[in-house]
Amino acid sequence: MTEPTPTSSTETRELISFRVGEQEYCVDIMAVREIRGWSPATTLPQSPAYMRGVINLRGAVLPIMDLAARIGMPTTEPNVRSVFIVVQAGDRTVGLLVDAVSDILSITDDMCQPTPDIACENVRHFVRGIISIEGRMISEISLDRLLPEREALAA
């Protein structure tokens, strides 16, 4: 289950929007498996700063990624309202740590604008497009690019 490729411009898609810092982002609802309250994660050694660690999701080891840090913003300080969104990205399941979930949006593709050509490399890399709805600006995350490529460590 990757993100469905945009088909006709009139077809509606549903997205889940959430808050990261003061900004709003969203992902395709079809990629979302569940939303869970924050629980402390086990730190992974030798890992990038945006990897918060791993938690136990019903017996599976689920890596938790700090979305803010991944995009290049300051790391999130988890509080009671923090949640993680369990998403399917490629063949992997990952938890995205965000500040709060906002709502579910129904959009058509013509509501989606290309990412403005701004300086930040990270933003262009991870944001598929920008949705303008009711005066809000919501950026859609490209899930496929979030996780680092699997590196086979030299044996």
Add this chain to the structure above:
Amino acid sequence: MDELEAIKVTFFQECEELLADLEGGLLAMQDGNDDGDTVNAVFRAVHSIKGGAGAFGLEPLVRFAHVFETLLDALRSNEIPGTPDLTALLLRASDVLADHVSAARGLGVVDMDVSAAMAAELKIATDPNAAPAPVAAAPVEAAPQYVDAAPIVIGADEGLDDDDLGFDFQPMTITLDAQAADAAVLDGNVWTVSIRPKSDLYRKANETALLLRELSRLGPIQATLDDSALPTLEFIDPEAAYVTWSVRVETDQGEDAIREVFEFVDGDCELEITRGEAPVAEVLANLLDVTAPASAPAAIEAPVEPPVLAAAPVTELAAPAPAPAPAPVAANAPTAAPAAPAAKPAQIDVPGPGQSVIRVDPERIDRLIDLVGELVINQAMLAQRVGEYGIAPSSNLAMGLDELEQLTREIQDSVMAIRAQPVKSVFQRMPRLVREVANMTGKQARLVMDGENTEVDKTVIERLADPITHMLRNAIDHGLESPEERKAAGKNPEGVVRLAALHRSGRIVIEVQDDGKGINRERVHSIAVKKGLISPDLTLTDEEIDNLIFLPGFSTADKISDVSGRGVGMDVVKRSVQALGGRISITSRPGLGSTFTLSLPLTLAVLDGMVVDVAGETLVIPLACIVESLRPKAEEIRPLGPSGHVLAVRDSFVPLIDVGLTLNYRDRSPAATEGVVLLVEGEDGSRAALVADAIHGQRQVVIKSLEQNYQQVEGVAAATILGDGRVALILDVDAVINLRRRGPPPPSDPTLIAAE
């Protein structure tokens, strides 16, 4: 079609078992255990493969299996004597048969030349005089179009070629080989056998002709066919059986012998055995009264008048049964002596239909194992919670929990046992390998296997094949001498390679032992020096020299052979074994041979570990790596170099590694005297002292992969879930030692390399 595919898959699964049984039986024969049961089991295996293959129309396989079967048939009826040469031939034929099965499955191709050559060899072995079948095959197409009793003689070998589904309803008469007529001595022991095959008989790829042939071994027979139950074409069910046979047998054997002939079709045909010359017509009438389907109009007039010819050749009046595989009768009456030991009921190795074995998709078992893993974790969580609430251990709740724990453990053990398999499935591929390698290298090798029934988890089994293959090749190619050399050394020209599996202290140990010349240490040493793997002035112990062969890029073969000796052999084996958490070692005695010993964990799903605290994180260290744990005294810790420390353990010094520092959990390590030191041993035998903050105790943990949702993390072997529901990382001890080594400049001391 899906259904057919599914059946086909089952057939190939069965084929694999049958091939294994075949090889097992042949090997037993090779070891001198060639009693009738073994030969019969071997015959049945080939026969079953042929039967199934016929049902799927796998022509080349059927043809080869048929030739093979014919030879085995001759062997089991003692027409030809069993000799070691013959057994060797049969073994090679079983290899070709296995190739055919693989090819039919779409895996690989059969070298048709090899197959044809083997088939020819088999035919010659079947008939040592190399004469064509006593009576040349008359084309079956010459069958009479009408009911006249024109005798046709067909040779034994050609029967299968006309296996077509032509709707040939013409009854025809077939005269069996006239030799049998000599045996037609009336001694009063006359039996009348009525056979009414059910459709199932043909569905199971059995054939009435074979039954009749089997009967004819007991004595002269006269077979009469009644096809009066045959409906007209428009009412006919092409897969149903309609005909009935009545056979007059003269034999000095009892009813049991006759019944034995029908052992394989038990339940698939109605059988009536009466003593004496029961009028054929009467028997037929009896049978028909009971069973004739009411709807079947007797349209085709049957030749009701049986051609009873006194002192005539054994006559068989036959019509191809309208069944899926109505192979025209392949009849070959053996010479007079009906000494053939008929199939005995004892089934040694071939799993009979009665033996209930369930085939389960491995994924389902994996799922079950996962779930049980969850259960174990959950149970531990519950226990921990109960402990936190301070409930007395003697309370009902606590006792119930104890019981739950015990049950959980039992369930876990039983589930793991489902996945445990005997190493036989890997071992049984090895005899062939040894034959091939021995052939290729011109050596004589005999494989002796031990402990095939040693059980180990499926995940381990799958990864055993490659190391074993490598070690066996190595043993034959490098270990064993050529027959001439062996003779000169006063040894049996045939070398013995022993492959054994055993359980030892919670691990499985695989040993590959040869009785060859052993490792030539001088040469190994000089090659290692020449290749720059070790420094020339280094003095090594014998053991260290032996272990040089595990160095990457080491090859002692004078010339690179096809078999082994590309210099990628033993170090690859060593690495793949280490990846499984195993070790490999070698011992060698000059002139007497070498032994490779491989030790692996019994399962890759659970692990015994020590739970420790490091910088606020909980880690699991595999118990197999831990040599001892201790609280160091200040005077045992000595500084070495700018930042390093070593620990004095008795008389040796071991590098001290702070796990928290190595894994970047903290920036500076606290004094080692405040923590606990775990003395660990890496797979290469190197030791290190790991410093942890506290030890929680020993626990069996379920291994969870990190790669599934993330990626490999250096220093971490895998993850697990502890009783509190949190994830704990399992430490990769070797990686931690290596990470530490990488900190300071890599050691240039060659002894370290040599020890690896």
